Amino acid sequence: MTSRGVEWLSAAADDPEQCRAVWRDDPRRPCMLPTGRLFDVVVVNERLGLETFDQLLRRGAPFGPALVDHKARCVGFFLSSDSQESFTHYLGRETQAPPFYRYLNTKSVVVVPGPMPMAGDRYQWLRAPTKRPQANPLRPVALATMLVAAAELLARADRYAEEYGSPYAAVAALPDGASTDGG
Numbered sequence: 001m002t003s004r005g006v007e008w009l010s011a012a013a014d015d016p017e018q019c020r021a022v023w024r025d026d027p028r029r030p031c032m033l034p035t036g037r038l039f040d041v042v043v044v045n046e047r048l049g050l051e052t053f054d055q056l057l058r059r060g061a062p063f064g065p066a067l068v069d070h071k072a073r074c075v076g077f078f079l080s081s082d083s084q085e086s087f088t089h090y091l092g093r094e095t096q097a098p099p100f101y102r103y104l105n106t107k108s109v110v111v112v113p114g115p116m117p118m119a120g121d122r123y124q125w126l127r128a129p130t131k132r133p134q135a136n137p138l139r140p141v142a143l144a145t146m147l148v149a150a151a152e153l154l155a156r157a158d159r160y161a162e163e164y165g166s167p168y169a170a171v172a173a174l175p176d177g178a179s180t181d182g183g
Contacts, residue, residue, distance in 0.1 A: 001115040005129035009065075009112060012038040027116035030123045036106035039064075039133075040083055041076045042143060043102040043110075049075020051150035052143070053126050061142035064133040066126040067113055075126065076110060080133070083140045090144035099151040 001009075006023060012033045013019035019031055035041050044052065046068065053075065056063045065078040079087060084103050091098045104110055113123035 001125065001128040002130045004131040005065075006115050008038070008132040009033070009129055023115055027114045028118055028121060029114045030111050030117075031114065032109050032111050035104040035108045035110050036081055038081060039078045040081050041078055041104040041108075041110045042087065042147075043074050043076045043104060044099065044147065046070075046073040046075055048099055048147070048150055048154060049077070050126075051154055052077070052146050055146040055150050055153075056142060059146070061146060062136045062138045063127070063142055064139060065129040067110075068124050068126055069111065069122060070124070071122045076104075077143055078129075078133070079140055079143065080135050081105065086137065087140035087144055090141045091148065094145055094148040099147060101147070 006020060010016045010019040010023070010031075012035075013031065014034065019033075022029055022031060043049075049066075049068065053066055055061075063077065064080075067076045068074070069076070082105075084105055087103070111123060113121065113125050113128075115128070117124045
């Protein structure tokens with residue numbers, strides 16, 4: 001994370017200077033920050049969150065910082081504050097049955113990783129803030145769209161696994177000398 005990212009993120013704290021002082025002393029230390037002032041956070045389960053993150057990244061879609069809490073097995077996506085209406089609107093346009101998520105805004109908090117988490121830390125950045133994110137009305141749209149797409153992809157993969165099982169199990173079940181390549 002850059003110093004501009006630290007400045008932006010710590011500005012959300014009740015005492016920004018104290019937050020920056022904590023991070024100067026221990027850059028790995030997580031910090032609890034209120035949501036709704038500078039940013040909101042959409043939280044989903046880890047499996048869905050990692051697939052959504054991958055889809056956003058692969059497609060070059062606009063999205064902001066994202067974090068993972070390995071112990072709670074969840075991923076949080078940062079949106080501009082007051083994005084809830086837009087996010088839920090576009091989520092509703094994508095599906096009648098959206099995947100489970102929590103939307104953190106006013107009167108909520110999120111635990112964020114320190115600026116320099118290490119491998120194995122509970123809280124880690126998938127995409128750390130490098131500066132104050134520019135307002136982009138397409139971020140909630142992209143997140144809603146990719147969240148639904150990722151949920152559908154995972155559901156299809158699960159159905160395939162239920163129907164056909166492991167590809168290794170199918171190969172093991174072939175008669176001796178049989179081939180899976182048609183030859």
